[in-house]
Amino acid sequence: xxxxxxxxxxxxxxxxxxxxxxxxxxxxxxxxxxxxxxxxxxxxxxxxxxxxxxxxxxxxxxxxxxxxxxxxxxxxxxxxxxxxxxxxxxxxxxxxxxxxxxxxxxxxxxxxxxxxxxxxxxxxxxxxxxxxxxxxxxxxxxxxxxxxxxxxxxxxxxxxxxxxxxxxxxxxxxxxxxxxxxxxxxxxxxxxxxxxxxxxxxxxxxxxxxxxxxxxxxxxxxxxxxxxxxxxxxxxxxxxxxxxxxxxxxxxxxxxxxxxxxxxxxxxxxxxxxxxxxxxxxxxxxxxxxxxxxxxxxxxxxxxxxxxxxxxxxxxxxxxxxxxxxxxxxxxxxxxxxxxxxxxxxxxxxxxxxxxxxxxxxxxxxxxxxxxxxxxxxxxxxxxxxxxxxxxxxxxxxxxxxxxxxxxxxxxxxxxxxxxxxxxxxxxxxxxxxxxxxxxxxxxxxxxxxxxxxxxxxxxxxxxxxxxxxxxxxxxxxxxxxxxxxxxxxxxxxxxxxxxxxxxxxxxxxxxxxxxxxxxxxxxxxxxxxxxxxxxxxxxxxxxxxxxxxxxxxxxxxxxxxxxxxxxxxxxxxxxxxxxxxxxxxxxxxxxxxxxxxxxxxxxxxxxxxxxxxxxxxxxxxxxxxxxxxxxxxxxxxxxxxxxxxxxxxxxxxxxxxxxx
Amino acid sequence: xxxxxxxxxxxxxxxxxxxxxxxxxxxxxxxxxxxxxxxxxxxxxxxxxxxxxxxxxxxxxxxxxxxxxxxxxxxxxxxxxxxxxxxxxxxxxxxxxxxxxxxxxxxxxxxxxxxxxxxxxxxxxxxxxxxxxxxxxxxxxxxxxxxxxxxxxxxxxxxxxxxxxxxxxxxxxxxxxxxxxxxxxxxxxxxxxxxxxxxxxxxxxxxxxxxxxxxxxxxxxxxxxxxxxxxxxxxxxxxxxxxxxxxxxxxxxxxxxxxxxxxxxxxxxxxxxxxxxxxxxxxxxxxxxxxxxxxx
Numbered sequence: 001x002x003x004x005x006x007x008x009x010x011x012x013x014x015x016x017x018x019x020x021x022x023x024x025x026x027x028x029x030x031x032x033x034x035x036x037x038x039x040x041x042x043x044x045x046x047x048x049x050x051x052x053x054x055x056x057x058x059x060x061x062x063x064x065x066x067x068x069x070x071x072x073x074x075x076x077x078x079x080x081x082x083x084x085x086x087x088x089x090x091x092x093x094x095x096x097x098x099x100x101x102x103x104x105x106x107x108x109x110x111x112x113x114x115x116x117x118x119x120x121x122x123x124x125x126x127x128x129x130x131x132x133x134x135x136x137x138x139x140x141x142x143x144x145x146x147x148x149x150x151x152x153x154x155x156x157x158x159x160x161x162x163x164x165x166x167x168x169x170x171x172x173x174x175x176x177x178x179x180x181x182x183x184x185x186x187x188x189x190x191x192x193x194x195x196x197x198x199x200x201x202x203x204x205x206x207x208x209x210x211x212x213x214x215x216x217x218x219x220x221x222x223x224x225x226x227x228x229x230x231x232x233x234x235x236x237x238x239x240x241x242x243x244x245x246x247x248x249x250x251x252x253x254x255x256x257x258x259x260x261x262x263x264x265x266x267x268x269x270x271x272x273x274x275x276x277x278x279x280x281x282x283x284x285x286x287x288x289x290x291x292x293x294x295x296x297x298x299x300x301x302x303x304x305x306x307x308x309x310x311x312x313x314x315x316x317x318x319x320x321x322x323x324x325x326x327x328x329x330x331x332x333x334x335x336x337x338x339x340x341x342x343x344x345x346x347x348x349x350x351x352x353x354x355x356x357x358x359x360x361x362x363x364x365x366x367x368x369x370x371x372x373x374x375x376x377x378x379x380x381x382x383x384x385x386x387x388x389x390x391x392x393x394x395x396x397x398x399x400x401x402x403x404x405x406x407x408x409x410x411x412x413x414x415x416x417x418x419x420x421x422x423x424x425x426x427x428x429x430x431x432x433x434x435x436x437x438x439x440x441x442x443x444x445x446x447x448x449x450x451x452x453x454x455x456x457x458x459x460x461x462x463x464x465x466x467x468x469x470x471x472x473x474x475x476x477x478x479x480x481x482x483x484x485x486x487x488x489x490x491x492x493x494x495x496x497x498x499x500x501x502x503x504x505x506x507x508x509x510x511x512x513x514x515x516x517x518x519x520x521x522x523x524x525x526x527x528x529x530x531x532x533x534x535x536x537x538x539x540x541x542x543x544x545x546x547x548x549x550x551x552x553x554x555x556x557x558x559x560x561x562x563x564x565x566x567x568x569x570x571x572x573x574x575x576x577x578x579x580x581x582x583x584x585x586x587x588x589x590x591x592x593x594x595x596x597x598x599x600x601x602x603x604x605x606x607x608x609x610x611x612x613x614x615x616x617x618x619x620x621x622x623x624x625x626x627x628x629x630x631x632x633x634x635x636x637x638x639x640x641x642x643x644x645x646x647x648x649x650x651x652x653x654x655x656x657x658x659x660x661x
Numbered sequence: 662x663x664x665x666x667x668x669x670x671x672x673x674x675x676x677x678x679x680x681x682x683x684x685x686x687x688x689x690x691x692x693x694x695x696x697x698x699x700x701x702x703x704x705x706x707x708x709x710x711x712x713x714x715x716x717x718x719x720x721x722x723x724x725x726x727x728x729x730x731x732x733x734x735x736x737x738x739x740x741x742x743x744x745x746x747x748x749x750x751x752x753x754x755x756x757x758x759x760x761x762x763x764x765x766x767x768x769x770x771x772x773x774x775x776x777x778x779x780x781x782x783x784x785x786x787x788x789x790x791x792x793x794x795x796x797x798x799x800x801x802x803x804x805x806x807x808x809x810x811x812x813x814x815x816x817x818x819x820x821x822x823x824x825x826x827x828x829x830x831x832x833x834x835x836x837x838x839x840x841x842x843x844x845x846x847x848x849x850x851x852x853x854x855x856x857x858x859x860x861x862x863x864x865x866x867x868x869x870x871x872x873x874x875x876x877x878x879x880x881x882x883x884x885x886x887x888x889x890x891x892x893x894x895x896x897x898x899x900x901x902x903x904x905x906x907x908x909x910x911x912x913x914x915x916x917x918x919x920x921x922x923x924x925x926x927x928x929x930x931x932x933x934x935x936x937x938x939x940x941x942x943x944x945x946x947x948x949x950x951x952x953x954x955x956x957x
Contacts, residue, residue, distance in 0.1 A: 055762050102942040108758050109696050113892050114941050117934040120889065128927040236885065240770060243763065328778055335771035342763045343751060 016161050020154045030225070033157050035258075035265045036164040037221045042246050042257030043171040044214030049243065050251030051180065052207045053187035054107060057239050058099055058115030061122030062212045064234030066092045066219020071139040071229050072132050081144030081224065088220035089213045095122075096212020100205040119239055126231040138230030141223050160221055167214060170506045172254050174210070177505040177512070178491070178498045178519075183207050185481045185492045192479035195441055197467035197496045197559060237331065244334060248341045250348025259349055271333065274326045281313075281320035288313035309344060312336075369536050371487075375524035381591045382522070382560050391455065394419045394563055394594050395440070395471075400449035400459075402435055402618075409435040411618040412449065417563070422585065422595045424609035424626070426602075428638055431615040433598045434476055437567050440596075441473050442466040454562060468496055472561035474552040476568045476598075482541035486532050486551055489540050490523040493558025497522075523558070530554040530584060546577040553584065563594045570601045582608055606630065614638065666801035668918045674807035674876065676907075676914025677814035681869040682891030683898065683906040684818050685862035690900050691838035692851075692858040695749050695761050699769025700866050701888020703744075705881060706772060707737050707867025708874040709780050712787050718780065726790030730871060737867025738860035744768055745859035753855070769885075776881040784878035810872045817868055818903060821861065834858065886930060890917075893937035899947025908948065912936070 020029050041063055048056045069088040073079035079087070102114045126133050133139065143151045144159075151159065174180060182203040185193040190200045223229050241264045249260025271277055292306040316336070323329065345352055397415040401408065410432045417423045425433050438444045440451060442463040451459040458466050472493075481489050497519055500512035527533050530550040535543060540551060549569055556564055566585070570578050578601065585608060589595060599605050605612060606626045614622040614629060616638040622629050629635055682704060686696050697703065713719040715729040724732070748768045752760030791809065795802035825831035836844040837854040845851045870884075877883065894913050898905025913933045921929035940947060 053759070055759060057766075102938055105943075105945045106941050109698075109762055110896070110941060110945065112698070112762050113889070113896070114938060116889060117893065117937050120886075121931060121934050124927065124930055128925065237770075240766065247763070329774065331774035331777075332771050335767040335769075335774065338767035338770075339747070339764055342760050342767070346760075 013165070016165070017158075020157050026153050029153055029157050031265060031269070033153075033160050033225050034222075035261045036157075036160045037218050037225060038242075038245065038261035038265055039258045040164055040167045040221070041215050041218035042242060042249070042261055043167055043254065044211035044218075045242055045246050046251060046253075046257055047171070047175070047183065047207050047211045047214075049246050051175065051183035051187065052204060054103065055109075055112040055243070056115045056211075057112055057236075057243070058118040058122075059211075059215055059242050060234045060236070060239035061119035062092050062095060062099075062215035063219045063222070063238070063242075064122055064126055064231075065095050066216035067223045067229050067234070068126055068133055068139075068219075069216070070220035070223045071141050074141050074223075075134070075139045076132070081146075085217065085220045089216040092216025092219065093209045093213040096209045096215075097205060099212065100208035103204055103208060104201055116236075116239075119234075119236070123231060123234055126234065133231070136231060138228055139223075140228050142227060144224055156224065160225065163217065163221065167217065168254055171214070173505055173508055174502070175252075177500075177516070178495050179203070179206070179502070179505060181484065181488055181492050182495060184484055184488075188481035188483060189479040191443065191463075192475065192481070193492070194463035195443075195467050195473055196493050196555065197464050198492060199462070199464040201462075237334075240334065240338070244338050244341065246348075248337065248345070248348055250350030250352075250354075253348075253350045256348050256350040267334075268330065271326050271330055274320075274323065277323075277326055278317075278320045281317045285313045285317035309340075312340075369487075369524070371520045371524040372528075372533055372536065374521045375528045375533065377525060377529045379522055379525035380529045380557065392418055394454060396452045397436075397440065398450050398452065400436075400439055400451065401447045402432075402439055402444055403447040408618050410439065410446070410615075413615070413618070413620050415613060415620070417594060417596060418611065419594055420589070420592065421610040422589055422597055422608050424605045424612035425596055425598045425615065426600075426605055426612060427615035430617075431638075432618040433615055434567060435618075436615070437473060437565050437596075437598065440466075440565065441471060467559060470559075470562035471565065472556035472559040472563070473565040474549070474556055474567055474569060476571070478545075478548045478552060480540040480548055480551060480555070483539060485537050485539055486527060486543065486554075487520070487523050487536045489551055489555050490526050490558050491519055493526075493555040494519045494522060496559065526554045526557055529557070529587070531580065546573045549573065550581070550584070553588075557588070561593060563596065564588060565596045565598075567598045568600065569597070570599055570604050578604060663800045664922070665919075666799055667803075668922055669915055670798070670801055670803050670807060672915030672918040673911060674810045674914070675873075675918060676894075676910035676912070677811045678869050678873045678887070678910070679891045679894040679913055680906045680910030681814045681817055681872075682866055682887060683895035683910060684821070684903065685865040685869075686892060686895040687900055687903065687906060688821070688858045688862040688865070689749075689855075690895075692834060692841070693749065693753060693855040695753065696765070696892075697741075697744055697749075697859065697862065698762060698765040699744065699772060699884075699888070700862070700891065701884030701886070702769045702772040702776075703737060703740055703863040703866035703884070704870040704873075704887055705776060705879075705884030706740060707733050707870030708787065708879045708883065709776055709870075709881070710736050710867070711871035711874060712785060712879050713780075715790075716785075716788055718785060722788075726788075726871075730868065733867050733871050734864040737864035737870075740772075740867070741859040741861070741863025742856055744863065745856045749855070749859065750852070769888075773881055773884065780881060782881060784880035784883070787874035787879045789875040804876070806875050810876065813872050814869070817865060818907075821865070822903065830857075890930065890933040893933045893940075896937055896945075896947055897940050899949040902947070902949035905947055905949030 019032055023029065041059065045056060045059050048054050066088045069091045070084040073084045073087055099115065099118055103111055106114065127135055143153075143156050145151065175183070182193070182198045185196070185198060186200045186203055193200050245260030245264040246257060248263060249258070250256030288310050292310045295301040295306055296303065341348070347355065393416045395415070395417040397413060399412045399414060400410050401412055402410040413432070413436065415436070425436065427433055435444065439446050439459070442458070442461055442465070446459050449459070450457050454470060458469060461469070481492060484492070498515050500509070500515055504512040524533070524536065527536050530553055532547060532551055532554065535547060540548065543551060553566070553569065570581055573581060582604060585595065585597070597605065597609060609626055611624065612626050612629045613620060614632075614635050621634045621638060622632045682700055685700055690696055711729050711733045713721060714724050714732060715722050715726045744765060748764040749761045752758070752764065789806055791805040793804065795804050797803070825835050833844070833849045834854055834857065836847070836849055837851045841851050844854075890913060894906060894909040897912065898907070898909030913936065916932040916936070917929050920932050
């Protein structure tokens with residue numbers, strides 16, 4: 001695989017270098033230049049859309065900021081290319097940070113509207129701030145000059161091509177590193193991401209800033225490429241075009257944006273030729289009919305399923321025959337293409353091709369897990385960097401009160417967790433167990449009271465800070481990063497082991513490569529420990545439920561915690577799975593990790609816990625050794641209701657133990 | 662002072678239009694958690710269809726203004742059903758948020774482009790159904806149409822509210838809004854309720870279109886900015902609060918007419934968009950919305 005992509009890369013590079021030598025028509029060179037510029041922007045847009053999963057309708061605005069920074073710097077101050085381009089990147093990146101502020105509070109449709117508003121404001125400002133931008137008149141900028149030599153179209157093409165290749169390599173490295181994994185993780189489950197010590201806040205801002213920086217680079221290159229910029233370029237239509245390009249090409253790939261850029265740049269020229277468009281429409285209709293008949297004959301699809309695309313393609317062919325002026329209908333065609341891509345080509349052209357190839361040639365795509373051979377269970381454990389304090393209690397929750405409106409979910413609960421123990425936390429549904437977990441991990445800030453951990457107060461810290469301080473957790477309803485593989489999930493847990501910064505990753509320094517290598521060995525070791533070595537390259541969402549729970553434990557172990565909180569780890573597990581789980585929990589304790597266990601399977605709780613605390617209606621009603629708690633009348637009452645202790649006590653028959661020991 | 666008062670009155674009329682569109686966003690958001698990014702285009706289509714029926718652009722007028730309104734609302738409802746069926750339903754099924762955002766945007770572009778091709782790119786004047794001569798309140802000029810806009814908008818919102826509270830169908834809508842799964846288990850066809858909410862939402866927008874058209878110009882491009890600013894209103898007021906929509910609409914409408922007069926007409930869109938950014942950055946649930954506690 002690696003060699004194949006290297007060969008492919010070299011071929012692509014040769015094509016890029018040879019292009020202006022073979023095709024000398026300046027119109028086509030300019031067109032290719034525009035494709036490269038769009039590709040740079042789309043790499044950035046893909047970070048936001050493909051990786052962090054947000055819809056940005058503001059990238060035309062960012063593109064405009066980049067263009068106008070370079071344009072205005074040249075026009076007003078005569079700043080040369082070599083300074084104007086970095087300035088554009090910096091200014092646009094700053095606006096990206098601004099755009100990230102609402103992105104921290106809201107997601108999905110809200111964020112889409114925010115970015116749309118942002119893009120609209122930028123267009124208005126470009127139009128109105130005539131003292132900087134010359135307003136609707138636009139700015140003329142000549143091609144850049146170096147040492148008195150003004151670059152020709154072909155020379156400038158090479159400048160753009162070189163920058164595109166650099167952008168490609170840098171973005172590729174970044175997205176394959178722990179940064180890329182953080183982006184994907186914060187999309188899949190922000191809460192779990194924070195609880196793995198990966199600050200959602202930080203990485204979301206980073207994603208927007210980086211994405212905006214690329215838009216700035218693209219924008220400034222565009223200014224010099226067009227030699228004239230005016231506000232109307234950076235409109236809503238362009239934003240939609242960018243989004244269409246990313247999803248049509250294929251998200252989360254580098255080839256997708258390049259292909260997408262080529263499609264959207266060439267499309268207007270293709271559409272201007274109505275004869276060609278008719279031919280394409282006829283061909284599409286023919287393919288549609290043949291494919292539908294084939295699918296129906298093979299009984300792969302029902303008539304209902306093929307009806308819509310079939311009717312659409314035929315209607316398109318009829319429409320194209322009737323059509324006289326296609327330019328006027330350009331936006332309708334973009335809209336139809338977007339609908340088509342959203343419903344029938346979700347992974348884009350590249351994703352579609354890859355799926356096809358994978359089906360035809362499954363072995364070629366099976367990744368060799370080279371780290372499996374290096375894995376060793378003993379490597380899974382790394383002494384936690386957090387020096388343990390001398391006191392016997394690792395964690396002390398002091399009079400914790402958690403109030404939601406009038407409801408006291410936790411009412412002045414004291415909890416002491418002794419070092420090296422397995423501490424059970426039980427209670428009927430709604431008794432406040434999970435609330436306790438959320439308070440301990442910083443997801444909720446307690447209304448009153450404090451939590452001390454390892455000699456310091458942690459209540460009030462952010463979840464990611466608490467996670468990095470040595471508390472890891474799993475979730476009652478599994479919160480894995482679904483589209484990432486098992487290995488990648490654990491690698492997110494190991495995020496804290498990376499000291500490399502962005503520059504290390506971009507330049508692929510030795511420090512970064514060593515860290516990645518070590519992290520991968522450790523991830524493989526952890527997977528071996530939880531028994532998932534065979535499923536290392538499987539996407540988390542495809543794992544069976546029981547395995548998902550184990551993977552969550554593995555991911556949490558990546559944090560090298562002092563304290564591990566397990567929230568109903570046995571829920572939904574089969575009997576053999578539970579046995580495996582109990583063995584794993586015991587082993588974790590043997591490695592010096594303290595555990596808190598919330599569980600409804602009483603046999604599990606009773607057999608492995610050293611101490612058990614019982615909550616009921618937010619209050620602690622009992623605490624002690626499992627056996628003692630089990631026979632505590634208050635506990636029995638909480639579980640079985642009624643006045644179990646007193647009503648039947650005269651007959652001196654002991655209350656039946658509710659839990660099979 | 663007179664000018665200030667006059668601007669305030671225009672702002673109120675404009676604000677009520679925003680409120681009605683924002684109300685439309687709330688309707689679909691409540692039942693399905695989705696929004697039509699083409700709400701502004703629904704308004705634009707309503708206005709243009711209304712103009713074709715009651716104005717001279719298509720060989721008319723065929724009907725007078727008041728008789729045209731029910732037909733336009735019917736058209737709006739059908740358009741809403743189309744949006745829901747093509748753009749939203751497939752994505753709700755697959756729980757694909759990206760899908761419905763993109764497809765309602767795509768449909769919006771298509772509607773706008775089709776309108777451009779049918780009615781042309783230039784703005785058209787919509788004949789006013791009432792005398793254009795203004796009357797005076799405290800020395801400020803007020804057009805009769807502005808009063809009609811305010812009353813019409815209020816009547817529309819009240820009608821929907823009464824429908825939801827009093828009729829059994831309305832109760833189905835409210836039940837679906839509260840808990841779609843539970844409503845489904847109680848035998849309510851939640852899919853139909855969602856379709857209905859889209860029909861109602863687009864009909865509301867189309868109604869807003871014919872209300873606002875006599876005060877402004879009508880054209881294919883009129884919808885986009887209105888839709889965006891109405892979303893700002895929906896957010897400022899909170900997506901769950903009808904009163905919020907009215908208050909948000911008034912704040913924005915007045916802010917906008919004042920900005921347009923005292924600063925520059927070029928900047929008149931800016932305060933709404935800035936307000937949107939600020940509210941989302943500071944209190945995403947809006948001024949009247951409830952904050953929800955995240956559960957893990």
